[in-house]
Amino acid sequence: xxxxxxxxxxxxxxxxxxxxxxxxxxxxxxxxxxxxxxxxxxxxxxxxxxxxxxxxxxxxxxxxxxxxxxxxxxxxxxxxxxxxxxxxxxxxxxxxxxxxxxxxxxxxxxxxxxxxxxxxxxxxxxxxxxxxxxxxxxxxxxxxxxxxxxxxxxxxxxxxxxxxxxxxxxxxxxxxxxxxxxxxxxxxxxxxxxxxxxxxxxxxxxxxxxxxxxxxxxxxxxxxxxxxxxxxxxxxxxxxxxxxxxxxxxxxxxxxxxxxxxxxxxxxxxxxxxxxxxxxxxxxxxxxxxxxxxxxxxxxxxxxxxxxxxxxxxxxx
Amino acid sequence: xxxxxxxxxxxxxxxxxxxxxxxxxxxxxxxxxxxxxxxxxxxxxxxxxxxxxxxxxxxxxxxxxxxxxxxxxxxxxxxxxxxxxxxxxxxxxxxxxxxxxxxxxxxxxxxxxxxxxxxxxxxxxxxxxxxxxxxxxxxxxxxxxxxxxxxxxxxxxxxxxxxxxxxxxxxxxxxxxxxxxxxxxxxxxxxxxxxxxxxxxxxxxxxxxxxxxxxxxxxxxxxxxxxxxxxxxxxxxxxxxxxxxxxxxxxxxxxxxxxxxxxxxxxxxxxxxxxxxxxxxxxxxxxxxxxxxxxxxxxxxxxxxxxxxxxxxxxxx
Numbered sequence: 001x002x003x004x005x006x007x008x009x010x011x012x013x014x015x016x017x018x019x020x021x022x023x024x025x026x027x028x029x030x031x032x033x034x035x036x037x038x039x040x041x042x043x044x045x046x047x048x049x050x051x052x053x054x055x056x057x058x059x060x061x062x063x064x065x066x067x068x069x070x071x072x073x074x075x076x077x078x079x080x081x082x083x084x085x086x087x088x089x090x091x092x093x094x095x096x097x098x099x100x101x102x103x104x105x106x107x108x109x110x111x112x113x114x115x116x117x118x119x120x121x122x123x124x125x126x127x128x129x130x131x132x133x134x135x136x137x138x139x140x141x142x143x144x145x146x147x148x149x150x151x152x153x154x155x156x157x158x159x160x161x162x163x164x165x166x167x168x169x170x171x172x173x174x175x176x177x178x179x180x181x182x183x184x185x186x187x188x189x190x191x192x193x194x195x196x197x198x199x200x201x202x203x204x205x206x207x208x209x210x211x212x213x214x215x216x217x218x219x220x221x222x223x224x225x226x227x228x229x230x231x232x233x234x235x236x237x238x239x240x241x242x243x244x245x246x247x248x249x250x251x252x253x254x255x256x257x258x259x260x261x262x263x264x265x266x267x268x269x270x271x272x273x274x275x276x277x278x279x280x281x282x283x284x285x286x287x288x289x290x291x292x293x294x295x296x297x298x299x300x301x302x303x304x305x306x307x308x309x310x311x312x313x314x315x316x317x
Numbered sequence: 318x319x320x321x322x323x324x325x326x327x328x329x330x331x332x333x334x335x336x337x338x339x340x341x342x343x344x345x346x347x348x349x350x351x352x353x354x355x356x357x358x359x360x361x362x363x364x365x366x367x368x369x370x371x372x373x374x375x376x377x378x379x380x381x382x383x384x385x386x387x388x389x390x391x392x393x394x395x396x397x398x399x400x401x402x403x404x405x406x407x408x409x410x411x412x413x414x415x416x417x418x419x420x421x422x423x424x425x426x427x428x429x430x431x432x433x434x435x436x437x438x439x440x441x442x443x444x445x446x447x448x449x450x451x452x453x454x455x456x457x458x459x460x461x462x463x464x465x466x467x468x469x470x471x472x473x474x475x476x477x478x479x480x481x482x483x484x485x486x487x488x489x490x491x492x493x494x495x496x497x498x499x500x501x502x503x504x505x506x507x508x509x510x511x512x513x514x515x516x517x518x519x520x521x522x523x524x525x526x527x528x529x530x531x532x533x534x535x536x537x538x539x540x541x542x543x544x545x546x547x548x549x550x551x552x553x554x555x556x557x558x559x560x561x562x563x564x565x566x567x568x569x570x571x572x573x574x575x576x577x578x579x580x581x582x583x584x585x586x587x588x589x590x591x592x593x594x595x596x597x598x599x600x601x602x603x604x605x606x607x608x609x610x611x612x613x614x615x616x617x618x619x620x621x622x623x624x625x626x627x628x629x630x631x632x633x634x
Contacts, residue, residue, distance in 0.1 A: 158476075159475075159476050159477060159478045160476060160477040160490075161476045161503070161506040161507075161510065161511075162503055162506075163501070163502070163503035165494075165502070165503075166494065167491040167492075167494040167495040168491075170487040170488070170490050170491035170494065171487070171488065171491045173477075173487050174484040174485075174487035174488045174491065175484075177482075177483065177484040177487065178484040184480070185480070185482070186478070186479055186480030186482075186609075187591070189478040189479075190478075190564075190590060193478065194478075194561065194564060194565055195565065195566075195567050196565045196566060196567065197566075197567055198566060198567075201525055201528075201565060201566065204525070205522050205525050205526060208518060208521070208522050209522060211518075244511065247507075247511055248511055248512065248513045248518060249512075249513060249514075249515060249518065250512050250513065250514055250515075273507060274504070292503075
């Protein structure tokens, strides 16, 4: 594994041909914005490029997808963006494991699986890293690229709310806003953070009503059970945006959201309000992420899952 | 009324002595941040200055207040910040109406009541305007001033979410973050946007459960009634942060929050998701504000209030 800096990454991108761009399963704003901005940049340079994801792109990110049809071609180069671990390729893992030529990432938990790696764990998002790469390459920014990069930076920072937001994040956003004043950043934010379907609102009410408090209110658990999803007509995937709900009570230090994927199978999101490293907690369960926002999967009964989680958080507090 | 530019405002502040700084009733992050930053700047220059507000500063803004005791002195100069209209002085109006020497504001609805006015309706917040004034004056920024200015910009933009956020807002925030990296901006954001008391969470559930939809879902009303406040042990003032709740359903263009102050007396907040000018709607009821966020007060029965509001919004749609 060879570490690259921003300039070397630019040189790599200039010289690559016929690139597949891999993003992680359960795609979010940052990997989608990273993937499609890079596709646009490479196409602008006359290269063939396409984004591959194990899961469909959720409809609310549809505005980031280009109108041009996908090209069919065999890859000469495999690039991953915002993917800390090859297992996060999902169903694409069996095909691309050990084959990634370049990884561009911002996760401190990156497994260094690629032949070349640009990792900036201090950046808010992969989009912020890519923004710097493109600027140094002298890429001509377009509205399409600006929307992708803004969306990635905004979604990974909770709209510039979390402590991964840095001066560099704000300056990158300011530059995009100045160059492309006609983009409706406010409508992007609304779609990303505020809009809920009636089913999501009902499900949120149910989850709030059953919020559990532990360790003197320093820890909360919110359950997105299959029953809540079924009763309110929502999909477990529609619950992605609710991971911060568990942090809303005053005094909470760790907020846990448990999403039931199938009976006995749970996807866990941990959020830290202050200084607890939830990435370390999730790593003890085979997961990972960022210090303030991390995840893992657990199986068992709800009682077993609850006990395991509370014990792990108690040890960390 | 004489319009001042940023440099002239700086000169005014340099020459003023013994200043009272007036902020608006029901104080929010922007007027508090503006007021206390200006107090700090004037004191730094060896002047006497103090902030006056008709209502108490809510406890969650306590971290912006200086430790030094308030000085007792008679004013030689009256400055208002973030106050569009003298009626917003609340109980201080009778004393200071017609006496304001300098107003620094960002509300397009400013009534030009002061002898001198620095108005930048394109700025996100009065704090953004003041930040520019202080920079041009060559003020030595302190952590205290940085916290005040950041809090004002963040709160008035919904944490950089609304369309009043501009490149200048982002750059001002980036500068503060670079100069004062030890300030916990993430904890300020958490306190301003995410933390709720158990009573607020219960009240929010009740409000969401009774959300009303009108005009094919393009308009919503959320009621913070005295009954909901009483049942959940919260004060009507604790409901300040909930004005965006009414905008959460998909497809809503105007979200209305009605807070019952006393039986038959309602404080109305309108939020616009897209392009409806809610300031114009509120002006027809004697209120005002910004294009996307405005307010007014109405009296009558809930049915009367509802009909008046829906008719006014329907006319604007």
